[in-house]
Amino acid sequence: MVTQVTTAPVAVTPSMTRRRRGPAREDFRVNWGLTLIVAIISLIVLVPLYFAVAMALKSPAQTGTGTGFTFPWPLQWGNFRAAWDLTDFPLAFSMSLLVTVIAVAGEILVSSLAAWSIVRNWGHWQFRATFVYLLLALFIPFPVVALPQVKLTAAIGLANPFGVAILHIMFQLAFNVLLFSAYIRGIPAELEESARIDGCSTWQVFRKIVLPLLAPMAATVGIFAFLQSWNDFMMPHLITANPKWQTLPVVQYLFQDQFTTNFNVAFASYLMALLPTLIVFLIAQRWVVSGIMRGSIK
Amino acid sequence: MAATALSSQQAAVRAKRNPLRMVKNLFFPVAPTYLFMIIPAMALFTFFIIYPAVQGAIWSFTNYVGYGTSKFIGLANYKAAFADPTIRDSYGFTLLFAVTACVVTNVVAMSLALALNAKIRWRAGFRTIFFMPMVLSGLIVSYIFTFIIGTSVPIIAGVIHFAPLESSLLASQNAAWLGVVFVASWVAVPGAIIIYLAGLVSVPGEVYEAASIDGATAWQQFQKVTFPLLFPFFMINTILTFKSFLNVYDVTVGLTGGGPGTATTSVAQTIFNGFFNGDYAYQMANAFIFFIITLFFAVFQLSVMRRRGGTL
Numbered sequence A: 001m002v003t004q005v006t007t008a009p010v011a012v013t014p015s016m017t018r019r020r021r022g023p024a025r026e027d028f029r030v031n032w033g034l035t036l037i038v039a040i041i042s043l044i045v046l047v048p049l050y051f052a053v054a055m056a057l058k059s060p061a062q063t064g065t066g067t068g069f070t071f072p073w074p075l076q077w078g079n080f081r082a083a084w085d086l087t088d089f090p091l092a093f094s095m096s097l098l099v100t101v102i103a104v105a106g107e108i109l110v111s112s113l114a115a116w117s118i119v120r121n122w123g124h125w126q127f128r129a130t131f132v133y134l135l136l137a138l139f140i141p142f143p144v145v146a147l148p149q150v151k152l153t154a155a156i157g158l159a160n161p162f163g164v165a166i167l168h169i170m171f172q173l174a175f176n177v178l179l180f181s182a183y184i185r186g187i188p189a190e191l192e193e194s195a196r197i198d199g200c201s202t203w204q205v206f207r208k209i210v211l212p213l214l215a216p217m218a219a220t221v222g223i224f225a226f227l228q229s230w231n232d233f234m235m236p237h238l239i240t241a242n243p244k245w246q247t248l249p250v251v252q253y254l255f256q257d258q259f260t261t262n263f264n265v266a267f268a269s270y271l272m273a274l275l276p277t278l279i280v281f282l283i284a285q286r287w288v289v290s291g292i293m294r295g296s297i298k
Numbered sequence B: 001m002a003a004t005a006l007s008s009q010q011a012a013v014r015a016k017r018n019p020l021r022m023v024k025n026l027f028f029p030v031a032p033t034y035l036f037m038i039i040p041a042m043a044l045f046t047f048f049i050i051y052p053a054v055q056g057a058i059w060s061f062t063n064y065v066g067y068g069t070s071k072f073i074g075l076a077n078y079k080a081a082f083a084d085p086t087i088r089d090s091y092g093f094t095l096l097f098a099v100t101a102c103v104v105t106n107v108v109a110m111s112l113a114l115a116l117n118a119k120i121r122w123r124a125g126f127r128t129i130f131f132m133p134m135v136l137s138g139l140i141v142s143y144i145f146t147f148i149i150g151t152s153v154p155i156i157a158g159v160i161h162f163a164p165l166e167s168s169l170l171a172s173q174n175a176a177w178l179g180v181v182f183v184a185s186w187v188a189v190p191g192a193i194i195i196y197l198a199g200l201v202s203v204p205g206e207v208y209e210a211a212s213i214d215g216a217t218a219w220q221q222f223q224k225v226t227f228p229l230l231f232p233f234f235m236i237n238t239i240l241t242f243k244s245f246l247n248v249y250d251v252t253v254g255l256t257g258g259g260p261g262t263a264t265t266s267v268a269q270t271i272f273n274g275f276f277n278g279d280y281a282y283q284m285a286n287a288f289i290f291f292i293i294t295l296f297f298a299v300f301q302l303s304v305m306r307r308r309g310g311t312l
Helices: A032-056 A078-086 A089-120 A125-139 A142-155 A161-184 A189-197 A202-213 A215-231 A234-239 A248-259 A263-283 A285-297 B002-017 B019-027 B032-059 B076-083 B085-117 B123-135 B138-159 B176-201 B206-213 B218-246 B250-255 B267-273 B280-307
Strands: none
Touching (some): A032 B085, A032 B176, A089 A202, A089 A263, A125 A161, A125 B280, A142 A161, A142 A234, A142 B032, A142 B267, A142 B280, A161 A215, A161 A234, A202 B032, A215 A263, A234 A248, A248 B138, A263 B138, A285 B176, B085 B123, B085 B176, B085 B218, B085 B267, B138 B176, B176 B250, B267 B280
8 A cells, every 4th residue: 555645634735736727826825716616515515414403403393394404493402302211312322332442442452462463473474374364354344244243143142232342343353453564564673672672571562662653553543443333333233132232323223113203303313323423523633534544545 | 573583593493303392383483472462363353253254154055044953955045046136136236336336436525625625715614524424324324314305305396396306216216226326425425535635635736836837727637647646546445435335234224224125225235134034044145145246346456456556
């Protein structure tokens, strides 16, 4: 993969941009025509989100037979209360959080350890073979192994959020090891050797020298893990046996039939399920974006 | 690395004298800590991914129904799967959807990345807006669009007398898949934009100055300068989006439930149905056909990339 791009701040100098007319200049002349076009296109993103908010704040009578786009007034905050109680939101939220926390921590730890072990022992064919063996999994999508996996997790008592989190870690292992190993190859081994001379054990070298250096890539892996685990529907839907232990997206699916009597409560529920990732994104946007760039370019 | 190589050489010399050491060196050639770091991960990986894959492959040659005993029936499941119109239709829909959505996502994302990289006002704000769908759950987004496309759009189309959309797009046997393409692309475009923006940042500005001086038009600049430089990023995006579109499940379940009829039932959904109607071994055969197809596309894409000088 392309390796020269490491950090990716989105800042761009004017000279890099595509010019429509006129000679090259260093000052920033705003292209208002293009700005207007972009603003109009951005409605494709904004209108559905506005629609969800508008629907969530109306009563069924206010929606009536309208399109749903009318401004909600007076605001019906009660929809959120109703959705909260109906879907047992705190429980579903806790389950999503549980799966996500285990998956994020597990993916960072398991794959960084494996990648370091592989890269630093690259001279041994056993480790090279291990790497190739892992990469096989890049070509195994979940639907292919879903049926046997459901039987397997049920047989060993993991038909629950823990099983889902473990499977998230395992399915991402190949990709994460690929990311980490590309990054570790860029860390000079001399750093680690000087620590060894100072008396550090292998484990201490990893914990004190390597792990801190891996922070940027760990952030990338963590962001991917967070988004995937939080939003995953396919795996918890199939693996988790008890509907009480389902994560937020699956709970929306399970309640879809009951929602049809009151779409406004449904939309309040959708919004509550969407808000956590949206808030995290708006707060940590710079991190998320640069993390995803690092992950895709490495 | 020099120290490790040296110690392994020494170990090899010592191993020659002792057969027990030789066995140990074959399987555990390095410090135990390294092994401790990788062996549990590999054991879990084998148990949770490889073992089910092998077991599924074996089941696909039997008449297993998900419980009880089964017997070997050879290639019967595969033969039946190839003749099954439900399975054929699911591949038809999934491939048509994946190719269309992949093209739509890449064209839209590349155009938007160029626009978001140009000299527009409120660039950071627009970027935030266009990135937002990336963090949203595909299933829930689909539920929102189900209502918009199924209820709101027909009302609006009725008012302005736009006949094609006066009845719900999602209820149309022939056009429902277009709705799936739209929503799946809506979710996938932001990630692709980010990758294209990363590519645009790495394009040196001087080449555009040179092109401008030579009098190249905007389109010529795109064709001759921007696109060739973006090509590796185009390939990465194609591979990533196509792979995820082939496994489409959330969006079809949320938007159409696979309907109307089975018009938008994806391969993934067909496989999962094997649970509910006793077609367990049969759908495992389907899953392995799907695996071979996935593998074929992955290898094909990688080889195209190699040929075009990409660096994956």
